[in-house]
Amino acid sequence: MTSTVLLITGFRPPHSAMPRYDFRRIESRWQQYWEQHQTFRVEDCVADKPKMYVLDMFPYPSGEGLHVGHPEGYTATDIVCRYSRMRGRNVLHPMGWDAFGLPAEEFARKMNVHPRIKTEENINTFRRQLKMLGFSYDWSRELSTTDPDYYRWTQWIFLQIFDTWYDAECVWTGPDGVQRRGRGRPIAELPIPAEVAAAGQAAVRRYQDQQRLAILSEAPVNWCPELGTVLANEEVVDGVSERGGHPVVRMNLKQWMLRITAYGDRLADELADLSWPDSIKLMQRNWIGRSVGAEVDFRVATTAQAQQAWQQSRAAGGFPVRAESDVIRIYTTRPDTLYGVTYMVLSPEHPLVDQLTTAEQQAAVQQYRQQAAMKSELERTDLAKTKTGVFTGSYAINPVNGQPVPVWIADYVLISYGTGAIMAVPGHDERDYEFACQYQIPIVQVVAAASADGPQADLSVAAFCELGVAVNSGPWDGMRTEDVKQRITADLAARGLGREAVNFRLRDWLFSRQRYWGEPFPIWHELDADGQPTGLLRADPVQSLPVLHPHVEDFQPTGTPEPMLSKATGDWLYRTAEDGVRLKRETNSMPQWAGSCWYYLRFCDNRNSDCFIDPRKERYWLPVDLYVGGAEHAVLHLLYSRFWHKVLFDRGYVSHPEPFRRLVNQGMILGENGEKMSKSRGNVVNPEQVVNDRGADSLRLYEMFMGPLEQVKPWQTSGVEGVYRFLSRVWRMIVDDRAEQVVLDAAVQDVAATPEQLRILHQTIRAVTDDIERMAFNTAISRMMEFTNAMSGQAVRPKCVLESFVLLLSPFAPHIAEELWSALGHAQTLAYEPWPQADPQWLVEESVEVPVQVNGKLRTRIVVPVDTAADVLQATAEADEVVRRQLEGKTVVKVVVVPGRLVNFVVR
RNA sequence: GCCGGAGUGGCGAAAUGGCAGACGCGCCGGAUUCAAAAUCCGGUAUGGGUAAAACCAUGUGUGGGUUCGAGUCCCACCUCCGGUACCA
Structure with missing residues (x-):
């Protein structure tokens, strides 16, 4: 009876077998397949395949679990890896855990559970969540910085640094x-x-x-x-x-x-050859803050004879490594302004302060130093609005002109930079200018504007910090700043009173x-x-x-x-x-940065108990070809890693001077309200939830479809829905969603493709390939959507065309691609199938639509054969009805013809 | 302050100096359905114009410039985001 009703109404029973795109079943099936078949296990030192080392910044396994920010970079690298495997590369794609750190210890403190237990629990959560997303990691290379087998070698590297x-x-x-x-x-x-x-x-x-x-x-x-x-x-x-x-x-x-x-110069210089974003290189260079200037010695003023004797001994003996106890050594980047020095400043912590303080100034100096010591870094920078300082009572002799200048102490001079003492040139330094105004110290101009049209000096208003020409500078008057710097430094060096010096903002x-x-x-x-x-x-x-x-x-x-x-x-x-x-x-412990400084090396050889990395594997895999992570590590982690790597390089343990050849920073994903995701804002999106609702393939695809990888972008749950619909359409394009088993749709036939179909396919192959190479995944996905929109409408869909398409899709949405590949009759994983090649024959259109402009404004479009010559193109355009009307009664001054692109009539 | 990056429909976005808004979301209309969901088809920058079209004008943060032609290059400015903060 039931069947009769069915026939009459056309009603079909709901079949659990698999009519529709069932991501839950597909994804767990293929994740199991990959695990069982060890699909992504990679061999070291494979001779006949070019290597490719693609690395994600490994996560700190927090108790919160995965955040939607994690799969962003991880999906990008996974696409590159899956694509590269299909292009015949031997791909190293590992994952691990940066698991030392305070939160686990805080938890231990509250719950009295050993940090290792909480850490392992968190790692298990992270590993489970990452596996849900179908990343093609070689999990046999997994490591945690907290494994004794790992930190054994962190300690070993520390000992190498200690030994150097x-x-x-x-x-x-x-x-x-x-x-x-x-x-x-x-x-x-x-x-x-x-x-x-x-x-x-x-x-x-x-x-x-x-x-x-x-x-x-x-x-x-x-x-x-x-x-x-x-x-x-x-x-x-x-x-x-x-x-x-x-x-x-x-x-x-x-x-x-x-x-x-010690490595400041090399860390700055060797950035040059890296394929890193310029902005990151710049941030590192700024952080390192290399500056070139001069160290100059000012002797504390006593008698003329003593000064003369000192100068003679210096002229004979040269510039000593350490200045004598009655000499103030300063660092300046502007030795050309030495004639403009009207006072000097020691930092309050400078060792010469006690010695230089006269009896009358004793109390004031003492008090000031105490105040400065009590100030936190916050106050010291915050209260920087007005500068403070105290005169020590002593004078020092300016080595270029023999003038005595008062010596002050002030907390705007830092003990930790340069020599902890400066020569103050209020005429040409903003900070000194401010201080001199505050304490009515004379301001002397020694640099004048180089030309009348550039910025001009007006010392009654502000310091003049531009380059220019020397004035009031004795023998150097009229010379350009750059030349004076050079020559005055050389002159001081010859007299044993100064030398060229380099300083870094970077601290130990x-x-x-x-x-x-x-x-x-x-x-x-x-x-x-x-x-x-x-x-x-x-x-x-x-x-x-x-x-x-x-x-x-x-x-x-x-x-x-x-x-x-x-x-x-x-x-x-x-x-x-x-x-x-x-x-x-020793009872101190190392900072969290330590373990992350070298993990990329251990991934190449994580089971080695004889050394931290087998040199053969190091030479094979290093450097990392692509490193993807958040820009928050732009300075510290990357600088620390590079430093350790260079020490290991100098000591002969690694063969490349830099660890990471190419770096890409993914942009942050904001909440749906455009604000940073945070618990307190209540706008956190849980990736596990998204996977449960729409599947890992949809999450991966959406994360890539949102916009350019490097860009900051807000989450939109409706966007996940959009890519899910796309995957459903792909499914229906190939599979008969009315059948009870996964069988091909009747339109999918083993026939030759039409030229139009081939054109669409090969243009898609080319576009997707180019986009992956550029890491422009969002546009690659757009192209696949266009393909699907076009192909779904075809009454007959050739199997060979669909097979190529499934391969293109597979790096992005690997689970559905594997399922479709299998439906198309393949027994093996597609992970190592050759990547489709675009056939140039199908890339050229037969005809092309060319815009015609008059005075740069679009007036019409003409359709011409693709290789139409310039003169024919122009003639065709001139013959066009709309163009004729536009040109009527006007003089054509010029015609711009770009074959295949456009025609532009310039008229009067 | 200084150094980066970014400002394009209602939203996410696309565009080797050559048709601005591909693709997706949302919305509107239609088909299918008893109905709904799902699916499919069409439309969707703004203003004017038309019965509907055609068509016209405007339009990529603001103002200038280079160019036959500028979202794209140059100059100045505004806003937002990130970094940095007395580094001599």
Whole structure:
């Protein structure tokens, strides 16, 4: 009875088998297939395939799970990888976890669960969510920075840095065949001055310890009591911690510093050859902030004879490495303005301040220094509206003209930059100008405008900071600024009073933290008989690595700058060496940046227990061909990684000077309201939800269809709907959605394609291919939509055309593509099918529509054969009715004819 | 302040100096349906014009410039976003 009714009404039973595009079934099926068949496992060092290393910035596995921002970059790289495999490349596409860090430790503190447990839980969530999206990672290469097998080698690299000193004069040629000046060399090769050698073994060791690239030094640091750790300058924003916004105070602590500044020149110069966005290169260059100028010595004023004697000794002995105790050494980028110096400024922390302060000024200076010390970084920058300072009572002699100038202290001069002291030229420096006005210090003009039409100097209004010509500058008057700089520096150098100098805005990298959940340092402190540190250090032997975390009972912060690891028991903290020396372990831990500095190397060889990377694999895979991640890492992570890489390069462990050949930054995805996504704004989109609603292929496609990868763009849930509809149309174009099984639609036939169909196909192949090469995924998807719109209307859809199309679609929407490929009769995955080739024969249209303009305004369009010559094209245009009317009664002055593009009549 | 990047329909966007708005969303109309969903077809920058078309004018943040021709190149400015902040 039922069947009768069915026949009469044409009603078909709902069939669960698979009529429609059922993404749930398709996606889980193909994810299982890839996993079972190890489809994306990659071999190292394959000789007959060109390699391609495509890397995502690995995520911090937060407790929140995946964010829609993650799949943006990951989808882009996955498309490139899948495409590249089909183009015959051997593709390395790994994923891992940057899993050390404070949140897991905070959680441990609240819940008393070991950070490792929470970390593993978070990683499991992230891995599950990423696998849902169908990325073609080689999961056998997965790693976490928190794996002892991984951080063993992080510690090992630290020891290499510890074992290295920077020989700035060394000229050498690397394995890349490029000659460089400056090289990190083994500390054992450091020349020891005779007097140090004579002072004994301990003196030699202390001397070496000062020259290493990793040194312990007493430095003013940002201590955050709330977080229980010191923070790098970069982690402090406006005087509070970047994470959590807790107050930060400055204090002096002994901390590990990595001497990244030694590599400042190379880090800046070697950006040149990288395929990175210019804006990122510029940001790095600005961050490094290399400037060229001069160091100049000003002797504290005493008697004329003493001054003369000093100058004579300098003329004879040259410019010393360290200035004498009565000499103020300054750094300036404008040595040409030396004649305009009307005062000098020492930073309040400068070691000469006490010595220079006269009895009358004692109280004022003392008070000022105390104030400055108490000011946080925030206040010091915030209160910068009006400059403050105090006169020390002393004068120094200007080496170019013998004039005495007063010496002040002021907190607008930073102890950490240059020499911590400046010559002040209020006429030609904004800050000095402001200060001089504040304290009625004379302002002298020594630079005049170079020409009448450029910016002019008016020192009654503002400092004149432009280049120009020297005035009031003795022998240099009339010379151009650039020339005076050169010659005055040379002149000072000849007299032993100055020299050319280079400075960096970049500071050395504060490399220790006081947290539990970071890599322990493989370093011991020697103790004396009383159990006090002697200041001498010992490195763990590399065979004994990793230094594992100690067991601790609770994760409450110590409340003091004493590191968390100091809560460890004695057997972790202390040891007696073979020679009987009592040792205490270093209890600081490494910052989160450490693990991410070199993970791209370990992906090439993540199971190696003999070395951090097999040199053969390093030479095969490195450098990374494409690195995609957020612009928030534009400076720090990328600079730190490059630094470590260069140390490893100098020490012969890696063969390329740079780790990342090409860099692309994805733009942030905003909430639907155009604001940054955040819990507090309530506009967070959960990718897992999108996958459940519309499938991974739709999510991937939408993330790419939103707009250019690099651009910031708002999320639109209706847009996901749009690409889902597109995938449904693709499905119906090939599969009969009325059948109970996945069978081809009756229109899909094994026949030859028509010329029109071939033209559409090959134009699509060409456009999609070009767009993938340009990483313009949004337009590639548009082209596939156009193809689908055109082909769906065809009564007969040749199978061969659809097969090529499915291959084009597969990098973007791999699950549906695999399913369709299988429906089209293929037993194997399409992951390694050759990428379709555009046949030039079908790329040319037979005729073309050419716009005709009159005076640049579009008047009509004419259709002509595609290769119509210029004169014929013009004649055709002139013959056109609309054009004739437009040209009537006017004089044609000129005709612009671009064959195949346009005709333009210029008339009067 | 300084250094980057970006301003194009109702929205996301597209456009080697050569037809502005491809593609998608939304909306409007139609087909299918008892009805709805889904699907399919058509339309959709603005103003004028027309019964409807044709057609005309305007239009890529603002103002200028180069050019036969400018969203695209140059100059000045405005707005938004990102970076940076006394670096001598």
